Amino acid sequence: MMTTDVESPPRAEAPSDPAGTPVDRPRLEHDLRAARSVFSGGFTVLCALLSLIAAFPLFGVLYMLIERGAARLSWSTLVELPPSAIQTEGGGFGNALAGTVFMVLIAGLIAVPAGVFAAVFLAEFGKDRPLAAAIRFGAKVLTGMPSIIAGIFGYALVVLTTGSFSAYAGGVALSILMLPIVTLTAEQAIRAVPAKMKEAAVGMGATPTQVVWRVTLPTAMPSILTGVMLAVARAAGETAPLLFTAQFTYFALRVDRLENAPSLAVLIYEFSGSPYEHQIALAWSASLVLVLLVLVFNLGGQLLARRNELARTR
Amino acid sequence: MSFRKSALSTFVASTLVASAMLPSGCGPSQDSAEVSLSGSGASFPSPLYTTWFGEYRKAHPTVRIDYTSKGSSGGIKDVMEGVVDFGASDAAMTDAELEEVARLRGRGVRMLPMTAGAVVIVYNLAGVSGLRIPRETLASIYLGEITRWDDPRLVAANPDIALPDLAITEVHRADGSGTTYAFTNHLASISDAWANGPGVTTSPNWPAEGGIGAKKNDGVAAMVKQTPGAIGYVELSFANQSGLPTALLQNRAGKFVPAAIPNIQAALAGTELPANLRLFLPDPAGADSYPIVTYTWLLAYESYPAAKLAALQEVLKWCLTDGQRFSERLGYAPLPDAVASRVIEVVGSLHAE
Numbered sequence: 001m002m003t004t005d006v007e008s009p010p011r012a013e014a015p016s017d018p019a020g021t022p023v024d025r026p027r028l029e030h031d032l033r034a035a036r037s038v039f040s041g042g043f044t045v046l047c048a049l050l051s052l053i054a055a056f057p058l059f060g061v062l063y064m065l066i067e068r069g070a071a072r073l074s075w076s077t078l079v080e081l082p083p084s085a086i087q088t089e090g091g092g093f094g095n096a097l098a099g100t101v102f103m104v105l106i107a108g109l110i111a112v113p114a115g116v117f118a119a120v121f122l123a124e125f126g127k128d129r130p131l132a133a134a135i136r137f138g139a140k141v142l143t144g145m146p147s148i149i150a151g152i153f154g155y156a157l158v159v160l161t162t163g164s165f166s167a168y169a170g171g172v173a174l175s176i177l178m179l180p181i182v183t184l185t186a187e188q189a190i191r192a193v194p195a196k197m198k199e200a201a202v203g204m205g206a207t208p209t210q211v212v213w214r215v216t217l218p219t220a221m222p223s224i225l226t227g228v229m230l231a232v233a234r235a236a237g238e239t240a241p242l243l244f245t246a247q248f249t250y251f252a253l254r255v256d257r258l259e260n261a262p263s264l265a266v267l268i269y270e271f272s273g274s275p276y277e278h279q280i281a282l283a284w285s286a287s288l289v290l291v292l293l294v295l296v297f298n299l300g301g302q303l304l305a306r307r308n309e310l311a312r313t314r
Numbered sequence: 315m316s317f318r319k320s321a322l323s324t325f326v327a328s329t330l331v332a333s334a335m336l337p338s339g340c341g342p343s344q345d346s347a348e349v350s351l352s353g354s355g356a357s358f359p360s361p362l363y364t365t366w367f368g369e370y371r372k373a374h375p376t377v378r379i380d381y382t383s384k385g386s387s388g389g390i391k392d393v394m395e396g397v398v399d400f401g402a403s404d405a406a407m408t409d410a411e412l413e414e415v416a417r418l419r420g421r422g423v424r425m426l427p428m429t430a431g432a433v434v435i436v437y438n439l440a441g442v443s444g445l446r447i448p449r450e451t452l453a454s455i456y457l458g459e460i461t462r463w464d465d466p467r468l469v470a471a472n473p474d475i476a477l478p479d480l481a482i483t484e485v486h487r488a489d490g491s492g493t494t495y496a497f498t499n500h501l502a503s504i505s506d507a508w509a510n511g512p513g514v515t516t517s518p519n520w521p522a523e524g525g526i527g528a529k530k531n532d533g534v535a536a537m538v539k540q541t542p543g544a545i546g547y548v549e550l551s552f553a554n555q556s557g558l559p560t561a562l563l564q565n566r567a568g569k570f571v572p573a574a575i576p577n578i579q580a581a582l583a584g585t586e587l588p589a590n591l592r593l594f595l596p597d598p599a600g601a602d603s604y605p606i607v608t609y610t611w612l613l614a615y616e617s618y619p620a621a622k623l624a625a626l627q628e629v630l631k632w633c634l635t636d637g638q639r640f641s642e643r644l645g646y647a648p649l650p651d652a653v654a655s656r657v658i659e660v661v662g663s664l665h666a667e
Contacts, residue, residue: 163396
């Protein structure tokens with residue numbers, strides 16, 4: 001290889017040549033006109049441009065939402081009930097905000113324990129068993145599943161059996177979307193726990209349960225929480241599953257009864273298609289709040305992940 | 315390992331904040347005497363229904379009625395599954411669907427006309443208002459036989475308007491829709507070619523070449539607004555709010571009428587509802603009648619548990635009397651008194667389980 005490669009600089013000969021022939025030293029300067037320099041420079045610029053384009057949608061959406069949604073945003077929009085068509089001013093989406101938070105909370109209560117324990121099984125006990133492989137495959141398939149399927153599942157499982165749409169049915173549907181994200185990220189987190197720590201614990205006489213409970217899980221916790229935050233961010237923005245399970249209401253969220261429950265995503269869906277300007281304006285504000293909510297959870301996840309890395313390298 | 319504790323406390327703190335936010339949106343827990351009813355279906359009457367139920371709750375805080383607009387077919391499906399207390403549909407229900415509900419749920423359904431509305435033709439031609447579209451011409455445009463705005467048939471009907479040399483872009487609903495049903499019902503009654511071709515349906519095969527599908531009423535209105543030379547059909551309130559000009563249509567009597575509430579009411583006047591209250595008006599008679607008019611139906615079960623029955627009967631009676639005053643402001647036609655009293659009679663015949 002070396003001998004045929006004319007491009008690569010010739011290797012410096014050992015300066016022990018007695019005949020005093022000129023020593024061929026590597027050329028360290030860089031010819032900007034050389035084809036590969038141009039090629040490299042061109043690609044660098046292209047990559048920078050394309051990554052700008054990739055970032056554009058996020059900032060474009062944020063800019064548009066702030067421009068159109070920030071005007072209506074105030075404390076009263078965050079707490080009041082949605083306005084009807086004849087109510088041309090005032091009103092807000094307090095009930096929808098509460099509904100989204102509540103349903104994501106329910107979804108988290110279902111998905112986080114189930115996902116984390118599934119991850120413990122996958123990473124610690126089931127490792128190479130066919131069952132573990134099957135669960136892992138299932139979780140990966142589930143991440144790519146269209147969210148409307150989760151809605152139909154929640155509808156069949158909860159709405160048809162209880163005979164009513166409810167916040168709880170919405171929570172169940174959202175948990176289906178959160179579950180695979182939590183499981184897969186938690187498995188990675190648990191696998192990343194150094195074997196030495198676990199061995200040390202076993203060496204001190206800890207049972208497998210104690211190792212998982214006292215060493216593995218606490219160490220992996222920040223990374224697990226990163227996954228939870230990402231899952232929360234995903235669930236908070238979903239419309240389709242909630243249309244099938246929680247529907248919508250103009251009135252306050254009731255958690256003590258099985259009734260329609262409001263959510264930001266469905267409010268945006270309903271009001272963006274309204275003929276009335278004030279409802280459309282409110283949909284913009286609700287979109288802004290929803291995007292900020294998702295952004296905060298995403299940033300929270302990133303922050304936890306970063307702190308986790310820092311702590312590990314320390 | 316201090317990071318672990320702080321990560322945990324972050325999580326706990328955010329959970330606390332989240333749950334602290336809850337009470338702001340949750341009303342005070344009312345007494346258990348509250349009756350709540352839930353309905354779903356047609357998007358066409360949704361602004362009126364949600365206004366009614368909001369206003370009614372102001373006067374009757376113990377009655378809560380939720381309505382979700384998800385389309386007429388969604389409402390019929392929910393009624394069949396028994397997951398709502400009532401449905402709503404712009405196309406009423408077919409006999410087969412009515413039998414299906416009775417078989418599945420063990421109780422029949424009554425179709426109650428609650429209000430009436432109009433489907434209007436909106437268009438995008440700079441500087442042109444008061445466009446008149448004759449009967450055959452409307453069908454021909456949607457059949458794709460008339461493709462330009464300066465077609466002689468349109469010019470003949472609009473001698474005072476300078477129609478541009480511009481292609482007609484036909485815009486229709488991409489989703490199955492009760493608005494489309496009312497529109498195609500009218501087209502089929504004024505044109506044999508339409509009746510034998512695309513027919514009366516919620517989502518026909520649109521024959522016009524280069525036609526554009528748009529989602530829901532607002533999608534059609536937006537598409538027409540941004541496409542010079544476009545023509546589309548939307549319900550009246552969307553046309554009013556979008557500021558698009560509306561066409562005068564030729565009714566059965568041959569007169570060109572605007573899509574105004576009095577003309578919609580003229581179309582309803584003198585019609586006789588059958589026993590099941592399901593009446594379509596594909597081509598109403600009367601000199602001042604606007605030609606594309608439809609009732610929209612609330613689908614109530616024949617029987618309910620006692621508490622729900624009382625609440626539902628009260629609220630429906632209120633909607634059919636006092637509530638009608640909200641109709642006009644939102645682009646619907648108040649029901650003629652004779653129709654309203656027929657519907658109230660049927661509401662009274664709903665019974666306890």
